[in-house]
Amino acid sequence: MRILLVEDEPRLQRSLARALREEGYAVDTADAGDDGLYKAETYDYDAILLDVMLPRLDGWQVLERLRRKKQTPVLMLTARDATRDRVRGLDTGADDYLVKPFDLTELLARLRALIRRAVGQASSRIEIRDLQIDTRARSVSRAGQSISLTAREYAILEYLALHRGEVVTRTALYEHLLDENDDTLSNLVDVHVFSIRKKLGADLITTRRGQGYCIEA
Amino acid sequence: MAHLFPKSIQWRLQAWQGFLLVCVLTGFGFTAYHLQRLNHFRQIDDELDRRLAALNSEIVARPPFGPPHGSARPDLGPGPGPLHDGPGGPGGPRGGPGDPFDGRRPPDGPFENRTFQVSPATQRLFDPSDANGFYYLLWSRSGTLIAGSTNAPANVVPPAPRTDTLTHIRVRQSRREAYHFTEIGECILAGRSIRADLDILNRFAGFLVVAGGTVLTLGLGGGAWLIRHAFRPLNAIGTAAHRIAAGNLSERIPVGQTDDELARLAGVLNATFARLEAAFALQRQFVADASHEMRTPMTVLITEAQATLARTRTAEEYRETLKSCLDTAQQLRRLTESLLQLAQLDAGQESFQHQPCDLADIARACVERLRPLVAERGLRIECDLLPSPACGDAGRLGQVVTNLLSNAVVYNRDRGSIRVRCGPHADGVCLSVADTGIGIAPEHLPRIFDRFYRVDPSRSGAPGRTGLGLAITKAIVEAHGGTITVTSESGVGTEFIVRLPAATPGDQHA
Numbered sequence: 001m002r003i004l005l006v007e008d009e010p011r012l013q014r015s016l017a018r019a020l021r022e023e024g025y026a027v028d029t030a031d032a033g034d035d036g037l038y039k040a041e042t043y044d045y046d047a048i049l050l051d052v053m054l055p056r057l058d059g060w061q062v063l064e065r066l067r068r069k070k071q072t073p074v075l076m077l078t079a080r081d082a083t084r085d086r087v088r089g090l091d092t093g094a095d096d097y098l099v100k101p102f103d104l105t106e107l108l109a110r111l112r113a114l115i116r117r118a119v120g121q122a123s124s125r126i127e128i129r130d131l132q133i134d135t136r137a138r139s140v141s142r143a144g145q146s147i148s149l150t151a152r153e154y155a156i157l158e159y160l161a162l163h164r165g166e167v168v169t170r171t172a173l174y175e176h177l178l179d180e181n182d183d184t185l186s187n188l189v190d191v192h193v194f195s196i197r198k199k200l201g202a203d204l205i206t207t208r209r210g211q212g213y214c215i216e217a
Numbered sequence: 218m219a220h221l222f223p224k225s226i227q228w229r230l231q232a233w234q235g236f237l238l239v240c241v242l243t244g245f246g247f248t249a250y251h252l253q254r255l256n257h258f259r260q261i262d263d264e265l266d267r268r269l270a271a272l273n274s275e276i277v278a279r280p281p282f283g284p285p286h287g288s289a290r291p292d293l294g295p296g297p298g299p300l301h302d303g304p305g306g307p308g309g310p311r312g313g314p315g316d317p318f319d320g321r322r323p324p325d326g327p328f329e330n331r332t333f334q335v336s337p338a339t340q341r342l343f344d345p346s347d348a349n350g351f352y353y354l355l356w357s358r359s360g361t362l363i364a365g366s367t368n369a370p371a372n373v374v375p376p377a378p379r380t381d382t383l384t385h386i387r388v389r390q391s392r393r394e395a396y397h398f399t400e401i402g403e404c405i406l407a408g409r410s411i412r413a414d415l416d417i418l419n420r421f422a423g424f425l426v427v428a429g430g431t432v433l434t435l436g437l438g439g440g441a442w443l444i445r446h447a448f449r450p451l452n453a454i455g456t457a458a459h460r461i462a463a464g465n466l467s468e469r470i471p472v473g474q475t476d477d478e479l480a481r482l483a484g485v486l487n488a489t490f491a492r493l494e495a496a497f498a499l500q501r502q503f504v505a506d507a508s509h510e511m512r513t514p515m516t517v518l519i520t521e522a523q524a525t526l527a528r529t530r531t532a533e534e535y536r537e538t539l540k541s542c543l544d545t546a547q548q549l550r551r552l553t554e555s556l557l558q559l560a561q562l563d564a565g566q567e568s569f570q571h572q573p574c575d576l577a578d579i580a581r582a583c584v585e586r587l588r589p590l591v592a593e594r595g596l597r598i599e600c601d602l603l604p605s606p607a608c609g610d611a612g613r614l615g616q617v618v619t620n621l622l623s624n625a626v627v628y629n630r631d632r633g634s635i636r637v638r639c640g641p642h643a644d645g646v647c648l649s650v651a652d653t654g655i656g657i658a659p660e661h662l663p664r665i666f667d668r669f670y671r672v673d674p675s676r677s678g679a680p681g682r683t684g685l686g687l688a689i690t691k692a693i694v695e696a697h698g699g700t701i702t703v704t705s706e707s708g709v710g711t712e713f714i715v716r717l718p719a720a721t722p723g724d725q726h727a
Binding site: 104 | 515528
């Protein structure tokens with residue numbers, strides 16, 4: 001999952017980005033409104049964390065302009081908790097709203113819910129035949145037996161599971177799993193898919209030659 | 218009255234108006250009644266007078282005795298004879314010391330037994346057929362009735378004898394009678410029943426009462442309407458003020474088109490409410506800004522700590538986290554101190570020392586303290602400090618200079634310069650801090666002393682900048698009775714000028 005974090009307070013940006021990366025997200029950052037808007041319009045993020053008080057373009061303006069083009073889920077972060085502000089945020093097109101100072105665990109939970117809802121998945125548990133994926137614990141099990149995956153393997157599996165029934169291209173996988181600073185070899189996805197198949201069985205992920213990967217619904 | 222309607226001016230006005238109206242109407246009614254009565258009786262009296270005079274002229278023309286030696290009774294011949302032949306009246310001896318006949322009083326006979334016939338001309342003045350008509354009576358000097366008209370009432374008592382011959386008026390049993398004594402002591406009386414006149418006057422009085430009552434009712438009704446009408450805007454003002462007091466500060470009193478006292482009052486109140494609302498909005502904005510400023514570092518603290526605690530870290534990572542948390546906590550501390558100081562400045566003279574001090578000394582000390590910072594940024598600093606005796610708190614004034622200087626350092630360009638000057642100015646002292654920095658755009662200039670106002674919001678996280686420095690600076694300067702002004706040109710530089718009143722000997726409140 002790839003997240004855009006738009007936050008101008010450098011320390012907060014740094015620690016939030018670190019926490020998100022440790023949760024397995026690919027994180028891009030921006031510290032000004034216009035910069036954030038450019039990135040949000042250029043890449044397909046799974047979610048955007050958007051601060052309200054930003055230099056140049058504030059959070060409201062970024063959100064308003066983004067909504068003319070894209071429906072990327074947006075979680076607003078603000079230090080103002082007036083109801084008027086919250087209503088304005090949700091009316092402008094924000095999907096959720098979090099008031100500073102927030103609890104990091106709450107932020108992560110809301111972010112997971114936001115991403116799930118965006119692909120039409122209400123529960124944090126995804127079941128594919130006898131395979132269970134717990135997006136909250138980031139764990140996979142088959143018939144009660146826990147299966148150990150690396151962070152990247154899990155990220156690929158989760159992304160494909162959330163978009164099951166769809167063909168996901170390699171480019172899309174790269175875009176959603178690697179952040180802007182990641183510069184990995186292009187056959188990396190194939191390597192990870194190969195090891196997922198070894199752990200979970202060859203028939204879970206099918207390859208559409210020339211198109212990408214797919215988990216059948 | 219006041220204790221009956223203690224709460225409503227409206228009721229008190231109404232009561233007073235009613236009271237005054239009753240007084241005026243009563244006074245007017247009594248006066249009208251008395252004038253009417255006087256007028257009426259004067260007419261009657263005039264009539265009586267006329268008749269009395271007619272009778273008198275006839276009676277005097279025919280005295281009861283002839284000339285002292287001539288025929289005594291030229292008129293006593295034929296005739297109906299005496300009307301009353303009673304014995305001498307109970308009056309006893311007539312005449313007093315002033316009696317004109319004293320000493321040579323003629324014998325009683327001719328006086329008592331004479332008859333008197335009124336001439337037809339005079340007779341016409343006393344119409345017996347008129348029930349309300351005039352009557353006359355003539356008594357001898359001993360009180361014997363000599364003559365009288367047929368319509369005269371039987372129970373008329375002769376007036377008490379008088380020595381003068383003036384006309385007197387008396388009222389007996391609804392009869393008004395005029396009488397006078399002739400020179401020989403005979404009493405002529407003309408009278409009339411005034412029963413009908415009293416009836417007329419009573420009806421008039423009744424009319425006055427009814428008319429007065431009507432006027433009073435109309436007056437009270439009109440007054441009530443007027444008062445209510447006059448009080449309607451007041452009530453509107455009261456209602457609106459009540460709603461505003463209840464918290465709806467954006468409400469205003471409706472002001473009419475007219476420019477009367479109430480409209481002006483409403484205008485004044487509206488202006489007051491507007492200022493109140495502005496002050497409240499400012500306060501709300503300040504609280505919102507302050508909470509915003511505190512929430513950001515708190516978020517950093519919580520996020521940093523939670524993210525670090527989520528798993529086991531290396532010692533280096535823990536050290537970094539702790540350093541970051543410490544920096545953030547220091548920022549919070551600075552912010553809290555600034556907020557506290559502002560709150561104290563807002564509350565009034567917070568423990569200010571008012572002592573003579575020299576602004577030049579203060580500025581010099583500040584420059585020395587900041588010199589490492591200035592050198593670090595590669596800036597030049599020029600000082601032109603003339604002795605500037607002022608009165609105030611040296612510590613606070615030092616804070617002013619430090620704030621201005623650190624702004625000049627932070628917002629300067631590389632290899633720029635700072636010029637600090639101070640000296641006497643007009644009727645006070647003046648301190649100027651000028652830099653060759655980025656300057657402030659004209660649209661920001663009016664707001665740079667506002668709390669948490671930042672020309673560039675992206676600097677909100679800059680270490681050490683709370684967004685309150687200039688607000689505190691201004692508050693300190695104003696608490697010293699001084700002013701602070703700023704001139705700036707984008708890209709050229711900014712100059713802050715602080716003016717303080719001069720120290721005057723013995724002045725404890727500069």
